[in-house]
Amino acid sequence: MKAIRIERYGDADVLQRQEVPVPQPGPGEALVKVAFAGINFMDVHTRQGKYETSRTYPVRLPLTLGMEGAGAVEAVGPGTNRVQPGDRVAWCISWGSYADFAVVPVERLAIVPDELDLDLAAASIFQGSTAHYLTHDVGRLGPGSTCLIHAASGGIGQLLIQFAKRLGTTVFATTSSEEKADVARRHGADHVFLYDGGRFADKVREATDGRGVDVVFDAVGKPTLRDSFRATRIRGLVVNYGSVGGSLKDLDPIELGEAGSLFLTRPRLADHLADAETVQRRADDVFRGLLDGSLSIEITGRYGFDEVEKGLAALEERRQIGKAVLDLRA
Structure with a gap:
């Protein structure tokens, strides 16, 4: 089978197209014929080596890229009965989807309803599950609450807006351009600002009569995090769930106290x-x-097997609005 693999960390030139044997599922695993794979920043971070020592995501070299996908179960390992051959499934946080076949732990598999196209399943399970736990479990949004969502035109940002609105929350959003701001508005954001060198925080304060928002969802990191503190109400919550703009490595916890006894997770x-x-x-x-x-x-992006670099580059260069998928059906 064909696969996109890396044997060392680095830039796009470490990607290798290889012919490798079809993997075999062990106990608690299923072999899935991949139809679509999601293209995510986690794939970029994997290639760069950001999970090299991670305990949460113990992915190690050499490896097949891709941590999200959808397809049909081809075979199951010994003692596995949660899914059966032929089941339509989707998964995330299990690497190996940039390939014709992937072995996935059955506990990571979700059954996809027959009415839902597999490209949508592959495009939504990682970012949808992320937006779901952030809004329901971490942010605990509800009627009358307020939140600020950075990178609001991206795949997770779009879904964060929609879940927040379903929960009755007033949504403030930030983007890097007016084009992306229109995307955030189209998905339901009540107030949209450009980052404007951190001055979004002043605009949020002004729009909330100086109070600030209850929760900030910040996936950008270093360029925005301290200004996110300024946009948050006293005893509010800042959720730093990503760092696509780089990590803030010099944070003193006393800053959270000075900003209003904030909670940071x-x-x-x-x-x-x-x-x-x-x-x-x-x-x-x-x-x-x-x-x-x-x-x-x-x-907003569909790529063939030979176009992986193009899809990943669109993410790294911040050109991707919405979600991109890799089509592996050919």
């Missing part, structure tokens, strides 16, 4: 997908929303 999805039931529950909520129209995700 750095969650990871893996800790909020503790078992198969939780995986399916979050996926079901996302898939139902896509089917009934209460959620939408824009697949």
Whole structure:
């Protein structure tokens, strides 16, 4: 089978197209014929080596890239009965989807309803599950609450807006351009600002009569995090769930006190997908929303097997609005 693999960390030139044997599922695993793979910043970070020593995401070299996908179960390992050959499934936080076949732990698999296209399943399970746990479990949004969402035109940002609005929250959003601001508004954001060198915080304060928002969802990191503190109310919550703009490495906890006794958390999805039931529950909520129209995700990039570099480059250069997928059906 064909696969996109890396044997060392680095830039795009470390990507290798290889012919490798079809893997075989062991106990608690399933072999899936991959139809679509999601293209995510986690793939860029994997290639760069950011998970080289991670305990949450213990992915090690050499490896096949791709941590999100959808397809049909081809075979199951010994003693596995949760899924059967022919089942339509999607998964995330299990590496190896940039290939014709992937072996996936069955506890990571979610059954995809027949009515939902597999490209949408592949495009939504990682970012949808992320937005779901951030809004429901970490941010605990509800009627009357307020939140600020950075990178609001991206795949996770779009879904964060939609989940927050479904929960009755007033949504403030930031983007890097007016084009992206229009995307955030189209998905339901109440107030949208450009980052403007951190001056978004002043605009949020002004729009909330000086109070600030209850929760900030910040996936950007270094360029925005301290200004996120300024945009947050006293005893509010800042959720730093990513660092696509780089990590803030000189933070003194006293800054949180000075900013208003803030709470700061750095969650990871893996800790909020503790078992198969939780995986399916979050996926079901996302898939139902896509089917009934209460959620939408824009697949704005579709790439073939030989175009992986192009898809990853669009992410790294911040040119990607919405979600991109790798089509492996050919």
